[in-house]
Amino acid sequence: MKSKANIKAEFQENGYVFIPGFLTKEEVANINKNFSRVIKEVIPGMAENKVFYEDKTDTATLKQVMDIHTHDVFFNDVLSNGKFKDLAEFLLDDKVIGKNLEYFNKPPLIGKLTPPHQDGYYFMLDPSVAVTMWMALEPADEENGCVKYVKGSHLKGMRLHGRTKTLGFSQGIIDFGTDDDLQNEIAFPAQPGDLLVHHSLTIHRAGGNTTANRDRKALGLIYFGESAREDVEAKKAYQEKLQKERV
Numbered sequence: 001m002k003s004k005a006n007i008k009a010e011f012q013e014n015g016y017v018f019i020p021g022f023l024t025k026e027e028v029a030n031i032n033k034n035f036s037r038v039i040k041e042v043i044p045g046m047a048e049n050k051v052f053y054e055d056k057t058d059t060a061t062l063k064q065v066m067d068i069h070t071h072d073v074f075f076n077d078v079l080s081n082g083k084f085k086d087l088a089e090f091l092l093d094d095k096v097i098g099k100n101l102e103y104f105n106k107p108p109l110i111g112k113l114t115p116p117h118q119d120g121y122y123f124m125l126d127p128s129v130a131v132t133m134w135m136a137l138e139p140a141d142e143e144n145g146c147v148k149y150v151k152g153s154h155l156k157g158m159r160l161h162g163r164t165k166t167l168g169f170s171q172g173i174i175d176f177g178t179d180d181d182l183q184n185e186i187a188f189p190a191q192p193g194d195l196l197v198h199h200s201l202t203i204h205r206a207g208g209n210t211t212a213n214r215d216r217k218a219l220g221l222i223y224f225g226e227s228a229r230e231d232v233e234a235k236k237a238y239q240e241k242l243q244k245e246r247v
Ligand SMILES: O=C(O)CCC(=O)C(=O)O
Pocket: 104, 114, 119, 132, 133, 134, 147, 204, 205, 206, 218, 220
């Protein structure tokens, strides 16, 4: 078990921290049970721009669901009370607001790669005081698309992003792949209940799912520090632009 002091030191130095066994098997089973319920009962009532499929015509290819906390009491509680939020406050040295609770999957063979990006580019915060948490709900490795981080990238500023063709990750770093990126990139295979936490400026990506029979389900949580200011106008304009490009 990592000490609290080590968890914070790693986060500050590397821009991410890996916490094995953050949730117990029972806690993971409970999250999985509730995601199954949400997929069956809640998603049908959600707006189209919150629910993404690899193939729109096939609900078995569900890949991402956003803002689940605003539609479901159980997941609102996971985001806004308890150990995830406490950890976010500890790492950011700030009070935090739970902004998003997401479901991610990469279905076998068709689950696409996650382009290299910095979450802060999407968040539009000044200062960019925010963390993202990513928790494996089943084994994730290089074959089914585990998360990869560029160590120390949170200290090197925001990179240039441009439009991608990936649904759910519309922006990616356009010049990703420098020597510095590749030499410092580390893959994080994870088991159910293992937690990854990254700073909003940390560069990360994930491969596609090349396996024939394994999913890659994960829980995502986003927290903004109270000291971060959202550029509300810029964000609105950006959302409108995305919406226009989608039709
Ligand atoms: O699930 C993934 O592939 C990546 C998730 C991600 O990029 C994020 O949570 O910021």
